[in-house]
Amino acid sequence: MASGLAVAALALLAGFISLPILSLVIWTVSEDSWRAMASPEARDALLLSIKTTAISMAIIVAVGTPAAYVLARYEFPGKRLVDSLIDIPAVLPPSAAGIALLLAFGKFGLLGSYLDVFGVQITFTTAAVVIAEVFVAAHFYVRQAAVGFSQVRRDVEEAAMVDGASRRKVFTKVTIPLALPALVAGAVMAWARALGEFGGTIIFAGSFQGTTQTVPLAIYSALQSDLDAAVALSVLVLGFAFTVILTGRYLSRRATEYQD
Amino acid sequence: MSFARPRPVYRFVVGMLVVTLTLTACGVSGGASESSESDGGTRQSGTLTVLAASSLTDAFGELADTFEKENSSVEVKASFESSSTLLAQIQQGAPADVFASADEAKMDDASGDGLVEGEPQVFVKNREVVMVPKDNPAGIERFRDIAKPGVKLVLAEDEVPVAEYAEEILSKADEEYGGDFEKTVMSNIVSREADVRASVNRVALGEADATFGYESDYTPDVRDKVETVEIPANLNIIATYPIAALKDAKEPELAQKWVDLVMSEKGQRVLEKWGFEPAA
Numbered sequence: 132m133a134s135g136l137a138v139a140a141l142a143l144l145a146g147f148i149s150l151p152i153l154s155l156v157i158w159t160v161s162e163d164s165w166r167a168m169a170s171p172e173a174r175d176a177l178l179l180s181i182k183t184t185a186i187s188m189a190i191i192v193a194v195g196t197p198a199a200y201v202l203a204r205y206e207f208p209g210k211r212l213v214d215s216l217i218d219i220p221a222v223l224p225p226s227a228a229g230i231a232l233l234l235a236f237g238k239f240g241l242l243g244s245y246l247d248v249f250g251v252q253i254t255f256t257t258a259a260v261v262i263a264e265v266f267v268a269a270h271f272y273v274r275q276a277a278v279g280f281s282q283v284r285r286d287v288e289e290a291a292m293v294d295g296a297s298r299r300k301v302f303t304k305v306t307i308p309l310a311l312p313a314l315v316a317g318a319v320m321a322w323a324r325a326l327g328e329f330g331g332t333i334i335f336a337g338s339f340q341g342t343t344q345t346v347p348l349a350i351y352s353a354l355q356s357d358l359d360a361a362v363a364l365s366v367l368v369l370g371f372a373f374t375v376i377l378t379g380r381y382l383s384r385r386a387t388e389y390q391d
Numbered sequence: 392m393s394f395a396r397p398r399p400v401y402r403f404v405v406g407m408l409v410v411t412l413t414l415t416a417c418g419v420s421g422g423a424s425e426s427s428e429s430d431g432g433t434r435q436s437g438t439l440t441v442l443a444a445s446s447l448t449d450a451f452g453e454l455a456d457t458f459e460k461e462n463s464s465v466e467v468k469a470s471f472e473s474s475s476t477l478l479a480q481i482q483q484g485a486p487a488d489v490f491a492s493a494d495e496a497k498m499d500d501a502s503g504d505g506l507v508e509g510e511p512q513v514f515v516k517n518r519e520v521v522m523v524p525k526d527n528p529a530g531i532e533r534f535r536d537i538a539k540p541g542v543k544l545v546l547a548e549d550e551v552p553v554a555e556y557a558e559e560i561l562s563k564a565d566e567e568y569g570g571d572f573e574k575t576v577m578s579n580i581v582s583r584e585a586d587v588r589a590s591v592n593r594v595a596l597g598e599a600d601a602t603f604g605y606e607s608d609y610t611p612d613v614r615d616k617v618e619t620v621e622i623p624a625n626l627n628i629i630a631t632y633p634i635a636a637l638k639d640a641k642e643p644e645l646a647q648k649w650v651d652l653v654m655s656e657k658g659q660r661v662l663e664k665w666g667f668e669p670a671a
Contacts, residue, residue: 233596233598238597252543255545337584337593338584339580339582342581343582351585352548352549352583356475
């Protein structure tokens with residue numbers, strides 16, 4: 132009896148999640164809203180999203196990889212604090228993140244007010260979009276990468292070192308390749324989060340076609356005038372989401388097989 | 392704690408939870424049908440849902456308090472967003488009783504789709520002003536200055552009434568000033584905001600150098616952070632705000648009462664206090 136209820140609960144949940152997704156697809160097909168994808172707003176939003184998430188990912192991987200390694204391998208005072216700090220953006224409501232960024236990098240912000248003296252304003256620029264994306268997405272990469280690094284066995288690294296490889300060489304030739312599936316899986320998740328970033332961007336970066344209006348902002352903006360465009364863009368992002376989940380699944384499965 | 396095998400208590404709790412959820416779900420639908428049956432009576436309790444243009448935030452907020460005081464056991468739920476967002480919500484079947492728009496175009500759309508009950512009534516007028524931060528970093532002293540190079544201008548999204556009125560003003564100014572005035576101003580825009588209040592906030596925060604707002608948006612809340620720059624009268628527009636009860640209103644009587652309050656002398660006084668011009 133209990134298992135019957137459990138199955139019913141799962142069916143309920145699956146139905147609940149598939150209903151909105153199905154509605155998006157059905158609307159797209161029946162209203163022929165694909166045409167709206169060809170609008171310059173949609174195209175600019177897509178290009179901007181690709182550009183900003185690419186830059187964000189480059190920053191996250193470049194800074195996050197060594198940072199994750201330190202978190203996975205070394206003990207130091209305040210480590211737990213730093214560890215929790217990295218998790219905060221993941222649980223912070225995106226709108227709160229946007230306000231926080233505005234108070235830091237805005238014109239009267241802690242850092243922004245100094246930048247303003249030099250005539251640099253970050254708000255309303257593409258740089259602000261990248262800052263918002265890095266802020267909310269870095270966690271997903273660093274977390275996964277740290278797990279990946281901690282699963283690389285130390286004796287393998289030490290053996291390479293005994294063979295005369297330098298510390299840097301061991302890191303790039305042994306540790307990274309062994310942790311690669313985890314790194315890629317983390318990067319895929321972080322990229323998905325960066326792509327979906329909305330609250331921080333609209334509050335901190337503003338919304339302007341071609342400069343700060345990424346796909347999620349374009350969806351919101353299209354709601355004012357052209358529902359078809361909003362739906363078409365949502366379906367596009369839905370497609371991305373599926374790809375991301377399947378890739379993530381595949382890579383993390385490979386990662387565990389690798390370790391075993 | 393181990394979850395290896397569900398213990399009887401655990402199973403009981405889950406079972407109860409499912410039963411409760413099912414009952415709640417039934418209860419919700421049952422309750423809804425009940426309330427729609429008793430609407431014909433003179434019962435004066437319930438929830439009135441008002442969708443209003445964001446420029447009405449303060450005035451309608453005060454009127455909601457008045458309304459609740461006059462009709463005890465009635466709760467007013469007001470949602471303030473751009474009229475275009477509200478129109479989209481109404482078209483998608485959002486449950487609401489009253490719609491107050493900042494321009495007639497959105498109300499006409501709602502009327503045209505058969506979503507409005509009766510004839511919409513214009514209840515207030517408004518004018519636009521340019522708002523700049525108190526320290527006025529871009530040195531905007533008169534309306535023409537918004538075309539100066541490097542001015543960081545924000546404007547509400549396309550379709551939002553305040554932006555449509557602004558474009559009307561700019562095209563009039565274009566004829567008057569010439570020299571690509573409108574184009575130059577539009578090229579100064581750095582961000583399009585969700586509604587008029589969001590644009591004014593950008594100026595209040597000092598992030599933007601200027602925006603278009605309504606006279607009524609120069610509220611006590613922003614007066615210590617924002618200055619207004621008048622738009623020459625021959626270029627300015629008169630924004631007209633229509634209000635109407637909605638066809639699918641769950642509380643048609645309360646909806647009509649709300650419209651009556653807004654049109655009444657008392658309602659008009661409150662709106663005037665918040666910077667609107669009476670319609671008549």
